[in-house]
Amino acid sequence: MTSSVLLTGGTGTLGRLVTPMLRDAGCHVRVLSRRGHEPGDGIEFVTGDLATGEGIDAAVHGVETILHCAGSSKGDEDKARNLVRAATGAGAPHLVYISVVGAERIPVVSGVDRAMFGYFASKRAAECVVADSGLPWTTLRATQFHDLVLMVARQLAKLPLIPVPAGFRFQPVDAAEVATRLVELSLGTPSGFVPDIAGPRIYGVTELVRSYLRATQRRRLIMPVKLPGKAAGALRAGANLAPEQAVGHRTWEDFLAERLPLAVQR
């Protein structure tokens, strides 16, 4: 039987990888976006905005599963609330959510925490909206995607002197591996919180930036800066890592070599 899936965030880094996987698994895929898109490759598009709730009732209509990959740096709890409200009136589909490793462990209590790490609090609040929704649900937490690390490194490399948060480490994971796991979860039964997905290795932030600089043959000074606040302290203690869940296979080095093929890898 063909399963009907609403994919939010289907135009993003993760969602673009999920879309063909769901289609190839035999699902009817409906992608939600704030902008209009021509249907193609067996994918239906609907227009709506999770932040305002506009268009969401129509988007959830008739689906058995919602894979919620839409997100931004702020307000993911409001997006989740609007999605849950619509889904509740649409026959209780299985809601699958992608969150971030450390969401429940990174304390965002002060203004400083919120300014720098409000994202984690917003993901935690969205997790709670999903878990308390009354819908059948599954939530997967992932570490940072290689693509995000690359994007940040690119931005930082524009500076002559690169400040990095002292003591921070990351365990980047391949977005395609996260996509594969999300598709598996979407085709399965509701499972609540499932084990985290994290990349195969942990790197210091300086090591990540240096490897990008090397790969693009740039020279920069890197200056570690100790960030204030409880959230930064939790990150220095590794709250964003899942060493026991280093299940990803593709390394940061593999990813860099593919994305920057002309670069000299030393």
Ligand SMILES: NC(=O)c1ccc[n+]([C@@H]2O[C@H](COP(=O)([O-])OP(=O)(O)OC[C@H]3O[C@@H](n4cnc5c(N)ncnc54)[C@H](OP(=O)(O)O)[C@@H]3O)[C@@H](O)[C@H]2O)c1
């Ligand atoms: N990137 C990471 O390292 C990482 C790590 C762990 C978890 N995650 C989570 O994984 C999810 C996907 O991340 P990503 O990096 O693929 O994101 P992304 O590339 O920034 O894409 C964001 C997606 O969200 C959609 N979106 C944003 N605001 C929306 C709104 N108000 N209404 C409807 N759609 C909206 C966008 O769709 P349109 O622009 O087409 O409307 C787009 O498809 C997010 O929930 C993120 O928190 C990411």
